Amino acid sequence: MSLPGVGERAVRLAPHRQLEARLAVGAARLLVKLKPGRLRRVLTVLSRGARPAGRERALYARQAAVSVSVRCAGLGCLQRSVAAALLCRLHGEWPDWCSGFRTRPFGAHAWIEVDGEPVGEGQAIGAFRTVIAVRAQPRNARPARGRPVRAHPVRAQRYGAPVPARKPLRTGDGTGEGADHGND
Numbered sequence: 001m002s003l004p005g006v007g008e009r010a011v012r013l014a015p016h017r018q019l020e021a022r023l024a025v026g027a028a029r030l031l032v033k034l035k036p037g038r039l040r041r042v043l044t045v046l047s048r049g050a051r052p053a054g055r056e057r058a059l060y061a062r063q064a065a066v067s068v069s070v071r072c073a074g075l076g077c078l079q080r081s082v083a084a085a086l087l088c089r090l091h092g093e094w095p096d097w098c099s100g101f102r103t104r105p106f107g108a109h110a111w112i113e114v115d116g117e118p119v120g121e122g123q124a125i126g127a128f129r130t131v132i133a134v135r136a137q138p139r140n141a142r143p144a145r146g147r148p149v150r151a152h153p154v155r156a157q158r159y160g161a162p163v164p165a166r167k168p169l170r171t172g173d174g175t176g177e178g179a180d181h182g183n184d
Contacts (some may be wrong), residue, residue, distance in 0.1 A: 011060075012064075012067075018067075020064075020087065020090055021067065021083075023068075024087045025069045025083045028080075028082035031043075034147050039082075043085065046094075047085075047089070047097075047136065050093055051135065052094065052114070053114055054114065058088055058095040059120055060086045065079075069083070077111065081099075081112050084112050084119075094137075095114050095136065096134070096135045097110075098110065099131060100131045100132075101131060109128050
C-alpha cells in the first residue's frame, strides 16, 4: 500500500498487552497473504458478534500494533489495519476495516474507521476511495445469507425436530395424482 511512510511513535505497553499485540500482528501477517476476497470473508466472519469499536479502543489497538512491529510502524498499512482490527476483536469490539485506492498519484491504502472517520490517519486519507470494507454490525443485526434453509424431513425426524407437513399435490381432476397444468 502506499501512503508516504514516516515511522510512527510507539506507545509503552504492559507485558500482557505486548503479548496480545504481538499475537495480533503475527496473525495479521498471515492473513494479509490471502487474496483480497478471501481476506474480506475471513474478517467478516471474525467481526460477527462484536459491538462497534469506540475511537479510544481503535486508536489504542493501532498504536499497540505500531509499537510491536517495525513493519506496522512504517509502510505496512495492510498488516497494521488488520492487526488493529484483530486487537479490537480480542476485546469484543470491531472497527470498520477499509481498503481503497486513489488515482492521482495512484496509491493503495488500508485503514480502520470509527463512525466513518479514519483512526490515526493523516489528512491525505480523504483522497482514497474505499473498495473493500468490513463494517461493524450492530449486535441485533443479522447478515443476510440468501434464501432460508429448510429442514430435511428425514434428518429432522432422526434428531427429534418437528417435521413440517407437506402440502399434497394439486391436480386438475381432484384425484391427487399427477400435476396440475391447468388454470385455476
